[in-house]
Amino acid sequence: MHIRVINPNTTASMTARIGKAAEAIAAPGTRISAVNPQDGPVSIESHFDEAISAVGVAEEVRRGERESVDAYIVACFGDPGLMAARELTRAPVIGIAEAAFHMATLVSTRFSVVTTLGRTAIIAEHLLASYGFAGHCRRVRAAEIPVLELEDNNEAAFERIVAECRRARDEDGIGSIVLGCGGMADLTGRISDAVGLPVIEGVTASVKLAEALVGLGLHTSKHGDLAFPRPKPFSGRFADWSDARH
């Protein structure tokens, strides 16, 4: 089974860390290939960053379709371009926010999210509402850490995240915590140890969900509103989408 992990930002070091976290959790027969778009922002911390990166996600899915990928993971906590990506392939596509929320509801009745910047909390709130999990999430918290500060083995950032997780544990009436950034993927174990309750991180969660869907033989439905987009002319720098769907 070949799972393509798409880091929607262009920071190769983060892609590598995310890929490593994915590999560490993958089942024996699973091949992980972690990629990121050539074009886009170095980190995703706003709706605008998300809009640009969604194009990169789509491009990576198109590339993947030529390489017999079995499932895709969109490895940014805002799940940018998730629905578009699903239209472009028969393979399952999973967002890491989505994956983490699903898993959290399976091991606890209520969870909180600890994310990077407060300004991205609204993105998590919108996703929670759209996915149906608004009632399961007590609170979306931010450690106020820019995404790229997670890149350099930053102990101060780690401590800030742990501190916010502890506040969530002590104040929110929860059973588990969802980490709100793909860049936290390799910290999960240490955070969980420090906090003492289940800590769910989306990259690893989505690898296992992808394996599950592929194992079940389930594909993204092509009946109805996730069918392949109708072919049509695209112009300018997107002209290569005009006839290149498959």
Add this chain to the structure above:
Amino acid sequence: MHIRVINPNTTASMTARIGKAAEAIAAPGTRISAVNPQDGPVSIESHFDEAISAVGVAEEVRRGERESVDAYIVACFGDPGLMAARELTRAPVIGIAEAAFHMATLVSTRFSVVTTLGRTAIIAEHLLASYGFAGHCRRVRAAEIPVLELEDNNEAAFERIVAECRRARDEDGIGSIVLGCGGMADLTGRISDAVGLPVIEGVTASVKLAEALVGLGLHTSKHGDLAFPRPKPFSGRFADWSDARH
């Protein structure tokens, strides 16, 4: 990894069929043990049947705790006793309705449920609301087949289910169908072939979800409201619960 599939009713032939479906989907390293309570109803088609069978589920979890089970599956579409079961173990516990709903939202934007008897639709509706998926489900449909009619390779029952699935596909504006009974586990492939869109069945879905959770090292949270029940005296035929939690 050892997954205990608990069929909450007492029909051993159904337990065997469910177990076989679970084994067929399980990963190489996964051991499936399918069990059913000694005490309870032969099928579950009402709130009352559910209430009785929830005791059986609890008992099977207690038994499992002495046998180093890694995850439990509650293999009846009403997920009877799910929350109680979660309190009794650190291992993940997954209901098949829950599992099927989660998977359906990952491969389609909207789904319908096709269940056995119309009177059980309310159980599915309550679960959909509680899990957060009420907005993703267009309709809960019933083929009006008593559960045990699924037991004997019943072609008429199969045809009724397929017919209802086709109506769902054509009228409901959906991308996938959730089968609403554990007894349909071994029919999934044939139904999916006949209907032509993703058909999700909970026994198989929950095996893969259980593997995913165990693979992630996630356990049922013991922080907060799913903690082990406080020990206390039980009387009468439940007296053996007084001090036998583990």
Add this chain to the structure above:
Amino acid sequence: MHIRVINPNTTASMTARIGKAAEAIAAPGTRISAVNPQDGPVSIESHFDEAISAVGVAEEVRRGERESVDAYIVACFGDPGLMAARELTRAPVIGIAEAAFHMATLVSTRFSVVTTLGRTAIIAEHLLASYGFAGHCRRVRAAEIPVLELEDNNEAAFERIVAECRRARDEDGIGSIVLGCGGMADLTGRISDAVGLPVIEGVTASVKLAEALVGLGLHTSKHGDLAFPRPKPFSGRFADWSDARH
């Protein structure tokens, strides 16, 4: 009119106190008979305790059906086995949580719940959502008192409850308080006096609701999903349910 008050736990002293509170509020022509199952836990403080006690509730309804009971009350704040009980009889069946919530919305626009242990708050939250009252309840609060501490005229427990009620009154923006435990039934008047706003307790509320429903000639609907369960074989210690519905 004969109202059967079922205390779902096995603590006879609590049954007696609940029965006395019910009698004190009953109309002249109303006969109260308070019972508790022989089998089950001494108190109900978890989903597991609830699952076991639901069987006791069902058994007491079956017994009641042979004694011309006109209405049943399930006198534990989690309303365990309520839907199952409704299937087993044509008589109205009322849960005390449900009754208290209904009454609270009739005398105030918003209420808070003050219950025993924090771990049971999730049960109240689930009921509020299912009954439709989630928007009317500001907060579910816990005095962190184990249920049986209410048994011995415990002044410390009483003070803890009153203190929590006062916090609810002063912080929550509410008009009334719902007491979240059947064991508080005989404290209602004193708590209300101490707090100075309407305090609603479910045992008394459900006695009056039961009288109301019986007075109206309303019975539990047998059209649709609360119809009597289909008769079927039960095995083991539940074998006596095989043919003993009526």
Add this chain to the structure above:
Amino acid sequence: MHIRVINPNTTASMTARIGKAAEAIAAPGTRISAVNPQDGPVSIESHFDEAISAVGVAEEVRRGERESVDAYIVACFGDPGLMAARELTRAPVIGIAEAAFHMATLVSTRFSVVTTLGRTAIIAEHLLASYGFAGHCRRVRAAEIPVLELEDNNEAAFERIVAECRRARDEDGIGSIVLGCGGMADLTGRISDAVGLPVIEGVTASVKLAEALVGLGLHTSKHGDLAFPRPKPFSGRFADWSDARH
């Protein structure tokens, strides 16, 4: 116990019929006094009719306060002026729509409403949402009968209502029916007989709920947002409200 039934419209014959229905269901010790405002519309079939009749309801509560009334009933299915009325008295005030919805959820999992004119369905929908029962009601149906056609023992109107109730029973997946007009109060028994499932009517339901609340010693909360209105000058034809609260 003295229950004041306020018919918010000015049709005395309907007031008499409503009063009779209320008396027929009242407990031995309950005195019913049915009144209607002197000023207002002969029937209530729009938001505008409701707005005018809300003044009449307020005036009748003010009158009642001088006559030691123990509870008030607002006997129009839109519950006009309900919140205002609650502010004006310490006594419980119950709307008949509200009462019927509450009772319906106690005897069935889902109900439909059968009301008079289609244009008033939106009023019922708004109330269902506000009271929390939107999820319990499958459908608001109209028999398209003007309210006053119910006044003269109209068999054609009765048949239209029964026909619509039967459609609700057969198509909506419900367990009970709520009648959506105070003018149907004396038809309830016949309709229920004709339809064969619990039929709930608000006038009778609210009499029993009023008895229940008074029996419990519960009054409308004067803590918070239902407190008596702040005294203030009123001008013109409402000048008599300036200092006449009590």
Add this chain to the structure above:
Amino acid sequence: MHIRVINPNTTASMTARIGKAAEAIAAPGTRISAVNPQDGPVSIESHFDEAISAVGVAEEVRRGERESVDAYIVACFGDPGLMAARELTRAPVIGIAEAAFHMATLVSTRFSVVTTLGRTAIIAEHLLASYGFAGHCRRVRAAEIPVLELEDNNEAAFERIVAECRRARDEDGIGSIVLGCGGMADLTGRISDAVGLPVIEGVTASVKLAEALVGLGLHTSKHGDLAFPRPKPFSGRFADWSDARH
């Protein structure tokens, strides 16, 4: 274009101030006429005050219908009589709470409301739920200022409002603030300057929305439930409504 601004209370000085605020914002071709009912309360601070003032709103719409008004504004934050007013005219009718909520969602993802008295918060909450904006509003706050204290250039009141707005800005995670009283209309600019984020006030917002609707040629739908009320006899002081709809 002629916009009739109806101040539902009878305080002429407030009507003048509201009218002035409306004129200041109106487009060149827009004529503002600000009126208030002759009959009713000097301020609106409860459901009861609202019920009385709704009659005044209806009367003013009736008067306006003889004067070729193009749109109506109901200039009290509880939007009293809004639906009734809509039934009485083909012209658009806009409530100032409604208008402010709509505008707030267009310039921010989340807002808070700062209103006068805490007891009116429930009115705002009910409107938010009914209009669909409950999820966009973080919190309804009160400065605990009686409405008429806003009348005399009251600096203390102004400071209290600003202080509450600052708390909203700093604690609620919002992007804008909605002022919860028509009497604050002429303070908006100063408050916005003092607080430093978009402050939305309903009188001005509704003038622009009214201009927008009239500009679009949109009228209140007379198809369905906002059609003109059916003509019918009214008695007593409301007798003039019997045949005077237009």
Add this chain to the structure above:
Amino acid sequence: MHIRVINPNTTASMTARIGKAAEAIAAPGTRISAVNPQDGPVSIESHFDEAISAVGVAEEVRRGERESVDAYIVACFGDPGLMAARELTRAPVIGIAEAAFHMATLVSTRFSVVTTLGRTAIIAEHLLASYGFAGHCRRVRAAEIPVLELEDNNEAAFERIVAECRRARDEDGIGSIVLGCGGMADLTGRISDAVGLPVIEGVTASVKLAEALVGLGLHTSKHGDLAFPRPKPFSGRFADWSDARH
């Protein structure tokens, strides 16, 4: 006042038609400039088309920021890139779906949407839920017309839309209809005449809403989650976003 109407697809003839419809409704002092991105799809009929076109919307806002635009309109019914666009400017940004929904709730209690292709209905459903209008919309209907078929004075397409609108009017219990495509902007009057109830179209609605917001001096909040994106490196074909925010 300068309003920039951004047609997110690249079909210049549609841009012209949309611009003309916008000009026809604009107030005297309003300048309309209609543009479309150079790069992107000729029409938008899927999540993927939306994702690509969102980049074009962002680019057009960036261009507009150098040209003193006072407000932006995103003239595609899926409101692609709306939140991103809001982050990029202090000016108000309005989506045409959003605008149409707001206006529809001001002139009716319930509306239906008539859109082009059934596969885009999910986009409208997601927007309705996110904006808070899910409860106000009875049904999203599709005439099954590809967007570009609206381009050539297509009478057959017009008739299909009218036919679907009539079904909505007759079956859905609504007061108004929202047209679900920017390409229908110049058909609104004819459709409304043919159907006989208020028909709301988003391009015109958003012009008037934009005028309203600008008239009120309201800007997109830069406090909180719609603040300008943090500057950061972009690579590849998006490199020009690295430092070119303004």
